Amino acid sequence: MVTGGAIGTGRATAIALAERGAQVVVADVDEAGGRETVERAGPERCRFVATDLTDAEQTADLIETSRPDLLINNAGGGGHLPPHFPEASAAEWERLLTLNLIGPMRATQHALTGMRAEGGVVVNIASTAGLGLGPHPSPEYSAAKAGLIRFTATLADVAPARVACLVPDWVATERVSPAERATDPPPIPLSDFTAAVLRLIEDDALAGRVMLLPQGSPPRLLS
Numbered sequence: 001m002v003t004g005g006a007i008g009t010g011r012a013t014a015i016a017l018a019e020r021g022a023q024v025v026v027a028d029v030d031e032a033g034g035r036e037t038v039e040r041a042g043p044e045r046c047r048f049v050a051t052d053l054t055d056a057e058q059t060a061d062l063i064e065t066s067r068p069d070l071l072i073n074n075a076g077g078g079g080h081l082p083p084h085f086p087e088a089s090a091a092e093w094e095r096l097l098t099l100n101l102i103g104p105m106r107a108t109q110h111a112l113t114g115m116r117a118e119g120g121v122v123v124n125i126a127s128t129a130g131l132g133l134g135p136h137p138s139p140e141y142s143a144a145k146a147g148l149i150r151f152t153a154t155l156a157d158v159a160p161a162r163v164a165c166l167v168p169d170w171v172a173t174e175r176v177s178p179a180e181r182a183t184d185p186p187p188i189p190l191s192d193f194t195a196a197v198l199r200l201i202e203d204d205a206l207a208g209r210v211m212l213l214p215q216g217s218p219p220r221l222l223s
C-alpha cells in the first residue's frame with residue numbers, strides 16, 4: 001500500500017512496486033491522479049482507494065480492509081505552502097501535523113496488528129526538514145517530520161514486522177521545473193528515491209533504521 005500515490009514520490013513508488021510484481025493499493029484524496037497512477041502501474045497490478053489519511057475512521061477502514069504486508073506512509077507535504085505557524089490558525093497547522101505525523105502513526109498502528117503476527121514492512125517518508133536544530137519556514141512541517149523520524153526509531157523491535165524511515169532532501173517530482181533540475185546539487189531523481197524505498201523494504205537488517213537521502217550524494221544510514 002502506498003499512501004499519497006496520486007502523484008510525485010508516491011506514484012513513482014507505486015509504479016516501481018508494481019514493476020516488481022507487487023499488488024499495489026494506492027490511497028489518496030486525489031481520485032483523478034490516483035486513477036492515472038493505476039493506468040501507469042497497470043490495472044492488473046494496481047488499484048485505487050479514495051481515502052483521506054487525516055481521517056481516523058477512513059484510515060482504519062483502509063488498512064483493515066486491505067491488510068497490507070507493505071505500507072509506505074508517503075502521503076504528506078504542505079511544508080512549502082503558507083501560512084505557517086505562528087501566522088497559521090491552529091486548525092491549519094494542526095491539519096499539517098495530522099497529515100505528516102498522526103496519520104502515519106494511525107496507519108502504522110493498524111498495519112502492525114497484522115504484521116506483528118505475519119511479518120511485513122512499514123516505510124515512513126520523512127524529510128530533511130525534520131533534521132537538525134536550526135530554524136525552518138514551516139515549524140509544523142519540521143516538527144511533524146522530526147516526530148516521524150523519532151517515532152520510527154522507537155519501533156526497532158516489532159519483529160517479525162519492520163518499520164523504517166526514509167529522509168529525503170529535495171526530490172525531482174513532476175512539479176520540479178527544468179530550471180530547478182539544473183541546480184547544483186540537482187534534486188534527487190525519482191529513480192534514486194524508489195531505489196532507497198526498495199532497499200528499506202528488502203533489507204532485513206534495517207528494522208527501525210533511518211536512511212538519509214541527500215542531494216548529490218549516496219544514501220546513508222543515520223541510525
Ligand SMILES: NC(=O)c1ccc[n+]([C@@H]2O[C@H](COP(=O)([O-])OP(=O)(O)OC[C@H]3O[C@@H](n4cnc5c(N)ncnc54)[C@H](O)[C@@H]3O)[C@@H](O)[C@H]2O)c1
Nearest residue numbers: 004006007008009028029030052053075076077127170171
Ligand atoms: N518532493 C520532495 O522534494 C520531498 C522531499 C522530502 C520529503 N518529501 C515527502 O514525500 C512525500 C510525498 O511528497 P511529494 O512531493 O510527492 O508530494 P505531492 O504533494 O506531490 O504528493 C502528495 C500526495 O499526497 C496526497 N495527499 C495529500 N493530502 C492527503 C490526505 N489527507 N489523504 C490522502 N492523500 C493525501 C496528495 O493528493 C498527493 O497525491 C511527503 O510525505 C513529503 O513530505 C517530499
